[in-house]
Amino acid sequence: MSNSLPDMQQILAQAQDMQNQMEAAQQEILATEIVGQAGNGLVKITMTGGGQVKEVAIDPSVVDPEDIETLQDLIAGAFTDGHVRIGTLVEEKMGPLSQGLGGDIGSLFG
Template identity: 60%
Template sequence: MPQPDMNQIMAQAQQMQQKLQEAQAEIAASTVEGTSGNGLVKVTLAGSGAVQDVTVDPSVVDPEDVETLQDLIIGAFQAANDNLQQLSQEKMGPLTQGLGGLGF
């Protein structure tokens, strides 16, 4: 079995690293939303995962039922987080799968 060309492997690794950095920058510049209660609560996350905005429809604000509002906020945050993970997988997945071809 012939030995792999180390220069070629290094060049591929550098290209992969550049593509990963570009994908990470694209994710960081993105925003995702998650909603719950048929859109009554919306959470917007930055690509970094930081919460940028929370919007609550006034119709779900009931001082007698704070628990429901709390559940809706948690649901919207979880949906936004799921969307962020999906975005990351879409951008990074093909690149990280390609690392196997470099012998890693």
Template identity: 50%
Template sequence: MRPGGQPNLQQLMKQAQKMQQQVASAQAELAETELTGSAGGGLVTVTLTGLGEVKSVHIDPKAVDPDDVETLEDLVVAALHAGAEEVRKLTDEKMGSATGGLGGGLGIPGF
């Protein structure tokens, strides 16, 4: 801070630019990262990007029972939830370090 309690605006702008570059880098890394979620002991596996986009779904033929489609549906949903949780963890890790902990709770969009 400057004398009189005024923040150095130029320094704040530099910090904001640096944070913006770190966030862009973290987002690019998330987009390239693939994570998996599975359910039913691996009977259903989903692959997602670090941004949460579903890339693939693998269903083991043992999970397919024409008389019990509901269980298969539940396994797919559970695998998607597991994958989404992995995405959330990675996002918190990457974006938290990029924003210096400014996200989560401050209501800053995208953090």
């Protein structure tokens, strides 16, 4: 009589290994700093992979008291760019791991 069932210990070991890899990838993402930019680098926002803003740098040339709206748009653009870069980082680090789960990686950080 042949045993065609998968070895349960092997399955559990693979699941534990995948969990360890995912945790390591999450920690790497959270520790990574991303720089979002707008206006060809006139406004830069440095943030962690988890989305926490660490620094905002604004070139003095874009500070015009008569045109606050442009500065606001640049800040929003840099923030959006940073979040897009975080999404790319998450996909690079977690994408291959999530394929094994067949799932949505966004839920890991939401």
